[in-house]
Amino acid sequence: MSNHFSADNLKFPGDDRRLELTDVFAFASPEDPGKTVLIIDANPTVAPPPIPAPTTGPEFCPGAVYRINIDSDGDAQADVAFTFTFSEYANGSQTGTAWCATGGDARQPEPAGQVLVDSFPVSFDGSAQPILVGGPSQIRLFAGLRSDPFFADVEGALHGFEWTGHDDFAGNNVDSIVLEVPADLLGSGPSIGMWASISRRENGVLEQMDRGGNPTINPFINPDGEKNLYNTRQPADDVANYLGPWSQLLIEKGGYSPEEAKAVAMQVLPDILRYDRGKAAAYPNGRALTDDVFSMRFAWLTNGKVPPTGLMPHADLMPRFPYLGPPTPGH
Numbered sequence: 612m613s614n615h616f617s618a619d620n621l622k623f624p625g626d627d628r629r630l631e632l633t634d635v636f637a638f639a640s641p642e643d644p645g646k647t648v649l650i651i652d653a654n655p656t657v658a659p660p661p662i663p664a665p666t667t668g669p670e671f672c673p674g675a676v677y678r679i680n681i682d683s684d685g686d687a688q689a690d691v692a693f694t695f696t697f698s699e700y701a702n703g704s705q706t707g708t709a710w711c712a713t714g715g716d717a718r719q720p721e722p723a724g725q726v727l728v729d730s731f732p733v734s735f736d737g738s739a740q741p742i743l744v745g746g747p748s749q750i751r752l753f754a755g756l757r758s759d760p761f762f763a764d765v766e767g768a769l770h771g772f773e774w775t776g777h778d779d780f781a782g783n784n785v786d787s788i789v790l791e792v793p794a795d796l797l798g799s800g801p802s803i804g805m806w807a808s809i810s811r812r813e814n815g816v817l818e819q820m821d822r823g824g825n826p827t828i829n830p831f832i833n834p835d836g837e838k839n840l841y842n843t844r845q846p847a848d849d850v851a852n853y854l855g856p857w858s859q860l861l862i863e864k865g866g867y868s869p870e871e872a873k874a875v876a877m878q879v880l881p882d883i884l885r886y887d888r889g890k891a892a893a894y895p896n897g898r899a900l901t902d903d904v905f906s907m908r909f910a911w912l913t914n915g916k917v918p919p920t921g922l923m924p925h926a927d928l929m930p931r932f933p934y935l936g937p938p939t940p941g942h
Contacts, residue, residue, distance in 0.1 A: 615631065615633050615655050615657065615761070615780075615830065616631070616830055617631065617632070617821055617823070617829045617830050617838060617842060618631075618821075618838055618839055618842070619835045619836060619837075619838045619839050620835050621830075624809070624820035624821045624839070624842055625811060625820050627667060627672060627811075628654050628655060628667055629653065629654045629667050629670065629671060629672035629675070629786070630653070630672055630675060630809050630811055630820045630821055631653055631654060631655060631809075631821060632651065632652075632653050632807055632808070632809050632821040632822065632823055633652045633653060633654075633655050633759070633761065633785055634650075634651070634652045634760070634761055634785075634826060635650070635651055635652075635805060635806065635807050635823060635824055635826070635884055635898065636648070636649070636650040636651075636760075636897075636898045636899070636900060637649055637650075637803075637805050637884055637886045637892065637897040637898055638886075638892035638897050638898065638899045638900075639888065639891075639892060640791050640932075641930060641931075641934070642791075642931060642932060643791075645793065645794055646791050646792060646793055646794060647791070647792055647793075647794050647797055647803075647886075647888060648789065648790070648791050648934065649679055649681075649693075649789075649790045649791075649792065649805060650787060650788065650789050650790075650900075650933075650934070650935070651677065651679055651787070651788050651807040652757075652759065652760075652761075652785040652786065652787050652788075653671070653677065653785060653786045653787075653788075653809060654667070654669070654670075654671065654672075654785060654786040655759060655783060655784075655785050656669075656759070656783045656784045656785070657759070657779070657780055657783040668700060669735055669756050669784070669786065669938075670697070670700035670705050670733070670735075670786070671695075671697040671705065671707065671733065671754070671786050672697070672809075672811065673697055673698060673699045673700065673705075674696065674697075674811070674812055675696070675697070675809055675810060675811045675812075675820075676694055676695070676696055676720070676721070676722060676808075676809070676810045676811075676812075676817060677694065677695040677696070677697075677788060677807070677808075677809055678692060678693070678694045678695070678807060678808045678809070678810070679692065679693040679694075679788070679790065679805065679807050680692050680717070680805065680806050680807065680808070681717075681797050681798070681803055681804070681805055682803065682804035682805075682846075682883060683797060683798025683799075683800065683803055683804075684798070685802070685804070686847070687804070687845075687846045687847040687849075687881045687883060688718060688847055689717040689718050690713065690714070690717055690798065691711070691712070691713050691717055691796065691797055691798070692710075692711070692712045692713075692716075692717035692718075692719075692723075692724070693709065693710065693711055693712075693727075693790060694709070694710045694712070694721075694722040694723070695707055695708070695709050695710075695754065695788055696708050696722060697733065697754075698730075703735060704732070704733070704735070705732075705733040705735075706730045706731060706732055706733060707730075707731050707733055707754050708722075708726065708728070708729045708730065708731070709726070709727040709728050709731070709744075709752060710722045710723060710724050710725065710726055710727060711724050711725050711727050712724025712725070720810060720817050720819070721817060727744045727750065727752070728742055728744055728752065731752070731754070733754050733755050734753070734754070734755025734756065735755060735756050735938075737756075737937040737938055738755075739753060739755075739929075739932070739933050739937070740753075741753050741791075741932050741933065749792075749793065750790060750791065750792050750793075750796075751789075751790070751791040751932055752788075752789070752790055752791075753787070753788070753789040753932065753933040754786070754787070754788045754789075755786070755787065756784050756785075756786060756787075756938040757784065757785060757786075757787040757933065757935035757936060757937065757938055758782075758783075758784060758785075758925060758927050758935060758936035758937060758938055758939060759780050759783040759784055759785045759925075760900045760924070760925055760928060760935055760936070761780050761904075761905075762778045762780055762781070762903070762905065762922045762923070762924060762925060763778065763779055763780055763905040763920070763922070764776070764777060764778065764779065764905070764920040764922060765779040766779065767920065768905075768909070772909070772917050772918075774918075774920045774921060776920075776921060776922070778922050778925075781925065782939045783939065784938040784939055787933065787935050789932070789933040789934065789935065791932060794888060801887050801888045801889040802885065802886070802887045802888070803885075803886050803888065804824070804883035804884065804885050804886070805824060805883065805884045805886065806822060806823060806824035806846055806882060806883045806884060807822065807823065807824070808821065808822035809821045809822075818843070819842065819843050820842060820843075821842045822842055822844075822845075822846075822882075823882060824846065824881075824882045824883040824884040825879045825882055825883070825884055825895070826894065826898065826904040826908065827904055827905060827907075827908035828879060828882055828908075829841050829842065831908055831912065832857060832860060832912075846881035846882050846883050847881065848881075849880050849881035849882050850877075850880050850881060853876070853880060854873065854876055854877070854880055857876040857879075857880070858872040858873045858875075858876045859872070860912075861875050861876060861912065861914075864912050864913055865911075865912055865913045865914035865916070866914055867914055875911065878895060878911075879895075884897065884898060885897075886898075894907060895907075900924065900928050900934060900935070901924035901928070903919060903920070903922065903924075905920060905922075906918075906919035906920050906922075
């Protein structure tokens with residue numbers, strides 16, 4: 612379930628699906644290879660059975676801070692950060708504000724740095740007009756409701772990996788933030804790391820509710836009682852906190868040797884999506900919208916014992932910005 616349902620007991624963080632970070636993508640722009648596409652998805656319309664979806668709407672959570680972090684020097688600290696906040700949802704509309712911070716400002720939890728655009732419209736009707744920042748050759752931005760690109764056979768996973776051929780995420784929607792930025796804005800070298808977070812203000816304090824870089828990590832690996840804690844932590848602390856327990860899990864689930872388990876765990880520690888932009892994006896090098904990460908994670912956990920699901924990427928993906936398919940009506 613990628614990072615869908617990443618709180619304890621298959622719930623949404625804070626019991627609010629608008630705070631659920633589902634997926635993170637990074638790949639070269641199909642329209643301009645000199646630009647990098649960064650996508651984060653949240654607020655899934657699908658609910659984990661047998662729990663009904665909370666009664667929130669299609670909007671981004673007002674007042675929450677949605678954040679894309681870029682590490683350009685490999686120290687698991689943000690060197691560039693894009694943050695987004697959104698207005699109240701009223702009469703079917705909502706607006707957002709986007710910031711870009713670098714250096715020390717990029718490591719501040721609050722929105723910081725330069726305001727890229729203020730009060731831009733959020734799309735709920737399927738329209739996908741990009742917001743241009745700094746002219747047509749610079750940043751393109753989109754925020755709004757889109758088709759969820761994640762595909763997975765959840766029923767098969769719950770019943771001994773007897774794959775059913777059914778995609779439990781087909782026809783569902785997510786709130787998407789799509790950035791297309793000049794590659795050099797993210798650092799001069801080819802390699803970057805990306806992770807995202809969603810934070811909510813409680814009693815005047817900004818509390819991180821969800822975070823992730825690699826797909827299918829927290830819901831698949833951490834036990835209940837640990838998922839919420841994981842969501843509050845930072846990647847820079849991941850190796851110290853999780854190398855031991857995750858290595859042990861890989862020994863038990865996959866039959867890895869202790870040395871193999873440590874090396875395999877380090878493929879996703881810290882929990883940052885690594886992307887060498889000199890190579891084609893295909894997970895674990897970045898992540899394309901068509902990558903079958905559900906199958907990959909089970910193969911990773913079991914040392915290749917679980918075969919792929921056989922599911923195909925969603926057919927509504929677009930060859931042009933914002934690349935995600937239009938939302939399914941009524942979801």
